[in-house]
Amino acid sequence: MTSSTASRPVSPVDAVADAYVGTLARLHPLEATYLGIPGHDREMTDFSPDAAAERAAAARSTLLALEGLSAADEVDEVTVASMRWALGTGIALHDAGEHARYLNNIASPSQQVVEIFDLMPTDSEEAWDAVAARLATVPDALASYVASLRHAAAAGDVAAIRQVQAVIAQAREVADPERSAFTRLVRGDDARRALGDDHALRADLERNAATARRAYADLAEFLADELAPGAPQQDAVGRDRYALWSRHHVGAQLDLDETYAWGLEELARVQAEQAQVAAQVAGPGASVADAVAVLDADPARRLDDTTALQAWMQRTSDAAIEALDGTHFDIPAPVRTLECRIAPSHTGAIYYTGPSDDFSRPGRMWWSVPHDVTSFSTWRERTTVYHEGVPGHHLQIAQAVHERATLNSWRRLASWTSGHGEGWALYAERLMADLGFLDDPGDRLGMLDGQRLRAARVVFDLGMHLGLPAPAEVGTWTPESGWDFLRANVNMSESFVRFEYTRYLGWPGQAPSYKVGQRLWEKARDAARDAAAAQGRTFDVREFHARALSLGSVPLEVLPGALAR
Template structure:
């Protein structure tokens, strides 16, 4: 049931604490506020210094302390309290362990967050461009505070692995390059020209601000290369203690890591066997997966020649999915039916989703950050990706939560993100689309299985590498960066540039990549539990109702999900 069809819940004391925490978090983390779609901080940049990080941790402690003494008014409050205890508790643990102070990797650390926040800002008015100019001018202070945090951590002996330092040096140098910088493309792009023209005074302000922002990234690159790189350990593995903490944060549940590794090996073998069956449908009996891939890649009907064609195909595929699913398998509210597909100005190789603003004035968006040199794309690989990032995946889940204003407080709607829950749902959504017949074409189904194989392989790689677990025979008995690369390369039918980016990501962001497949596993278990419960009660299991109840929750830690679904 959507918020448009129910009376608003009275705001409870628990809601008041959660709402106040979001307001505080937005003030202390303006970049995060933009990601969450909370207005009012567009001209500000986050302070990444140790002192500011301590203030954010103190705010989380205060929120937990405030909520502990409050009785739950209803089942919604019970889920909020349990979710905040878990999510804020793990954030505090990460801070106290020094993990946030030394955070540096190729995909999700302050160096990327600062650049990407500009992708999310409004750019359709003069005021919006004035905000952009002010925020660009604040980039040097943000990068200086980030360097202070990295230096503080380094003084304690906490430095990211050399591979991550090198990757971020390369990224920072690209941002600093006047010709290649995302900041340059931003201020000279089509939106700026359309709104401001060529002679508006803001154009000069934007150019100056972009220049100081680029120089800040040049300074970051110099500090990383000259100061941190000589201190950075060569070993990528973080060990069991650090890994368990990050896994608890990303998954939203405490895993038996050894059992999960064994399951990952079994799941990989299962997906490989299913892939072989579909490969025979594509290329004939006895055909290998590689032969089927080659046949699909040679099919002109399955190729897109450039990024313009990719964006148009993404949008058309997304729009078609929304049209087919709304009113049949899901009830999609009107604001959620809008999803924009865009090519990101960066070139990291990431494909990602950003949620709508609180008032839906900024719609949900699917972004494709195309690596330099990649000029063509295969639809058979990527149809499942559109379902993952769009509908019924991330967009339906995240935008539906934003829409649930009548039921959920602002923390539940905007800020309560758990990777295992959200990414697990997106993988669950891919499988669901196959079950519903949207991937009956053998090529598209092989693409879905290719993605599932990647996610299973990285459960094995991520756990095996970081924990030093016994490697399967095809790896050679021991996990090393070299054997891990060969293992990934043999299980991922993507370009070397894509696989290299992913390889580096897994090594620098422990526990995050497995949260997808583990989350899918737990979502499927939750569905089967609901099915069994209905059967035990003599009731018909209604999948559409199960999904409606699940989406109405917003994102909750997976440890909270089973009880939340029955609350």
């Protein structure tokens, strides 16, 4: 799975795509840092309505530029199809006012502004000077976000009160001098090592961190005093808004009612498989709860603090890379490095951030541990490391970054469709089970536990937002019955499930993209196997994976045609 030895000539389509990445980095500096594009770490994104309109206009101009060009080869054909879909859905969301009112507990500007500092270099005084400069811009960023929320509220568009309250709580934590991520950032070990006796820069960092904390206090006050009184109680967004977000997250047009029916069937299938494995763990007739109790009581499967968790994550990741490279995948040298870290936040999220363009910043798996979670069970989480690392997100995303000889910068760095990426990560979990890495019944039950969560949230997300007929055990979809449904299907801490519950209600269509994406990935693999059989060839799944990953992230609507090429 190595990048092409001979560089492909830059085509006019590539030039348009590369230019768009440059424009995106200029108009959205936080995205530039996230993508590892240098030169923007001292800058901050403007979240105002005018700035959002400028970003949408840049996307429109890019699509217009592509209209007059002929594809030079198959790579260009995939680029054009992917940009039309991805930029087109982004424009549609903007035109519908979705970005103006965008507020939820996981992925809105409130989280983006604070979390971006996790990705900034901190190994030199120059790097810390950039951190200090960006900290000073936090008030302007949040003021522009408030302007956007006010603009939407004036038109009657306000996020549900559940999301507003969640972000108020998050903002107050960031504003708290003792608990703030900004405080930990400027007083942490990295700062002490890099700054030495530079008292002036230390003072700048402390002063600007305090300014950033006050800006989050102001945000919390605005949300509580001005936005919350007009926030609706209803969480559901309805079919029209849901369909728009679903197209964006999945990268394909779904039959939402068929997907809901499939989600119910898939949940039942995973539950049945779990019951079989539970008997292997705890004996004939044992329930899943019995098996969970046995596994949680096993001291060999328990990690007692975040230090042990981080070390175990790293060992597990390193072992997977060592075992898979040269056997089931060919992993380029820069991609063999994955850092596993404990995140400074405490939301419960587990996530991956990709490497920088030059790999000077490696890919990283982050674990945001809630305050009330003090121990961890490896049987639950081995599959999570494979999901976030190798052969999941890290292999997929870092491999795309490595494809410099073939892909333009938009395809390598900026193209991301949740259904494709998260679908691959779930596909990767199942692949590791098929390859024997989850043969231990406890580890396999953990994988199935994750699959059950992803199937349950297909049902929950679609059912709640669209008001579809609920399963018999639910009765009618309400916030209360939806909570009970998730708790019955997720073997995780209450704080984790509460965070996820709020996330699904505030980020419509995103949660189903994982399991739906896995379904479409498996269909693509099976179609490739059938095509090989029809041609009298032996299907080579390793070659299929290499070809698929060399494409980068493409909308799932584009994937089958791209693979067929």
